[in-house]
Amino acid sequence: MVSAALKLVDEVGVQAFSLRMLADVLESGTATLYRHFASKDELMAYVVDRVLGEVHVTGQEDFATWQDAITAGAEAFYETLRRHLNVLPLLMAQVPVGPNGLANRERLIQLLLGHGFPVELAARAFTAIGHYVVGFAVQQHGPGSAGPESGPQLLDFYRHLDPATYPATTSAAEELTTVPLEEEFRFGLRLIIKGLESGRDV
Amino acid sequence: MVSAALKLVDEVGVQAFSLRMLADVLESGTATLYRHFASKDELMAYVVDRVLGEVHVTGQEDFATWQDAITAGAEAFYETLRRHLNVLPLLMAQVPVGPNGLANRERLIQLLLGHGFPVELAARAFTAIGHYVVGFAVQQHGPGSAGPESGPQLLDFYRHLDPATYPATTSAAEELTTVPLEEEFRFGLRLIIKGLESGRDV
DNA sequence: ACCTGAACACCGTTCAAGT
DNA sequence: ACCTGAACACCGTTCAAGT
Numbered sequence: 001m002v003s004a005a006l007k008l009v010d011e012v013g014v015q016a017f018s019l020r021m022l023a024d025v026l027e028s029g030t031a032t033l034y035r036h037f038a039s040k041d042e043l044m045a046y047v048v049d050r051v052l053g054e055v056h057v058t059g060q061e062d063f064a065t066w067q068d069a070i071t072a073g074a075e076a077f078y079e080t081l082r083r084h085l086n087v088l089p090l091l092m093a094q095v096p097v098g099p100n101g102l103a104n105r106e107r108l109i110q111l112l113l114g115h116g117f118p119v120e121l122a123a124r125a126f127t128a129i130g131h132y133v134v135g136f137a138v139q140q141h142g143p144g145s146a147g148p149e150s151g152p153q154l155l156d157f158y159r160h161l162d163p164a165t166y167p168a169t170t171s172a173a174e175e176l177t178t179v180p181l182e183e184e185f186r187f188g189l190r191l192i193i194k195g196l197e198s199g200r201d202v
Numbered sequence: 203m204v205s206a207a208l209k210l211v212d213e214v215g216v217q218a219f220s221l222r223m224l225a226d227v228l229e230s231g232t233a234t235l236y237r238h239f240a241s242k243d244e245l246m247a248y249v250v251d252r253v254l255g256e257v258h259v260t261g262q263e264d265f266a267t268w269q270d271a272i273t274a275g276a277e278a279f280y281e282t283l284r285r286h287l288n289v290l291p292l293l294m295a296q297v298p299v300g301p302n303g304l305a306n307r308e309r310l311i312q313l314l315l316g317h318g319f320p321v322e323l324a325a326r327a328f329t330a331i332g333h334y335v336v337g338f339a340v341q342q343h344g345p346g347s348a349g350p351e352s353g354p355q356l357l358d359f360y361r362h363l364d365p366a367t368y369p370a371t372t373s374a375a376e377e378l379t380t381v382p383l384e385e386e387f388r389f390g391l392r393l394i395i396k397g398l399e400s401g402r403d404v
Numbered sequence: 405a406c407c408t409g410a411a412c413a414c415c416g417t418t419c420a421a422g423t
Numbered sequence: 424a425c426c427t428g429a430a431c432a433c434c435g436t437t438c439a440a441g442t
Contacts, residue, residue: 030435030436034437040435093295103368109371119373124393127337167308195398220416230426233419
């Protein structure tokens with residue numbers, strides 16, 4: 001059911017996915033699907049939560065520091081997203097409130113609380129890291145891949161960007177496109193962690 | 203044209219907006235619309251860029267520190283988003299590559315370069331702040347407002363969350379819902395800035 | 405009582421026919 | 424040459440009719 005929907009989204013993307021398609025795969029009619037969910041939006045929420053259920057930190061939470069724990073959690077999340085790139089638009093368009101999403105949040109927040117974080121900072125840290133990972137994954141998947149491709153005219157505009165008009169942007173773009181990759185992910189993550197370290201005693 | 207589309211999106215939301223609707227307002231047919239853009243997606247990209255064009259920093263960039271400049275820019279962006287909450291789903295689902303989006307990016311990156319930032323850090327700072335502001339605005343607009351409402355079953359699940367199962371999440375939720383508002387925005391922004399301060403010499 | 409084919413009211417996009 | 428009404432191939436959702 002949800003697995004079949006996720007598989008289809010993985011294969012054809014959010015845009016192309018339709019309930020008729022799902023009904024065909026399951027060899028039933030579209031009307032029958034509505035016995036399992038109230039609307040397509042609800043089904044998509046289940047799909048997102050299914051993906052979030054695949055996020056598993058390898059080491060059994062025996063991390064020396066909260067910095068290590070955050071890093072491991074963020075990387076596990078990132079690896080999961082890379083296996084389901086087509087689900088990214090759904091993750092960006094909703095706050096995941098399914099059981100798996102909640103469980104993940106609970107795990108990290110509790111871990112931070114255990115390391116002496118005040119509760120507001122722990123909660124804020126979770127969303128900050130989540131946004132970072134999703135944002136990074138989107139960037140890798142290429143601009144406009146999160147949802148429909150941007151208009152061809154705008155893409156053209158972007159490609160033929162005049163360095164004289166946007167010197168900083170173009171030079172930064174060159175730097176960023178020649179950057180390794182996994183390296184970059186860790187770098188930004190370290191930035192957030194540094195911020196959290198400072199934030200603890202503000 | 204684009205203004206009419208933005209006005210409609212502001213009024214009825216992304217979900218309800220349709221080309222027929224826009225054609226009616228403009229007193230023409232849907233086919234006529236395609237003389238101005240190649241697809242609905244392209245039109246939406248123009249709408250997003252129109253919104254980004256409304257972001258204006260009040261002080262004429264005479265900030266003592268880059269921290270002040272970033273804060274002012276983020277707040278200007280945030281204020282603009284609050285005037286166009288229904289556009290948020292579009293901003294989350296695409297990397298804005300329109301002229302106004304590029305101009306904003308250029309302005310901040312150049313400012314950071316002027317304060318001695320290395321080019322990669324400046325570029326990364328821009329996206330980090332952008333994600334933060336959009337993420338914060340989404341949070342204010344309420345969960346699920348970015349796009350369709352989450353399924354009622356999931357919302358119910360969220361509301362009747364068992365504090366015994368999710369102690370950290372529920373206690374954090376209580377803390378977060380009773381938080382002032384503008385205060386919170388500045389707090390998270392300060393966190394990012396702290397991270398950037400540390401990141402400059404890593 | 406449960407299931408579902410067929411219809412409903414849309415949608416974005418195209419194109420032949422009009423001017 | 425430009426414009427556009429009408430059609431095309433869909434879509435999510437509903438419900439009366441079948442079992």
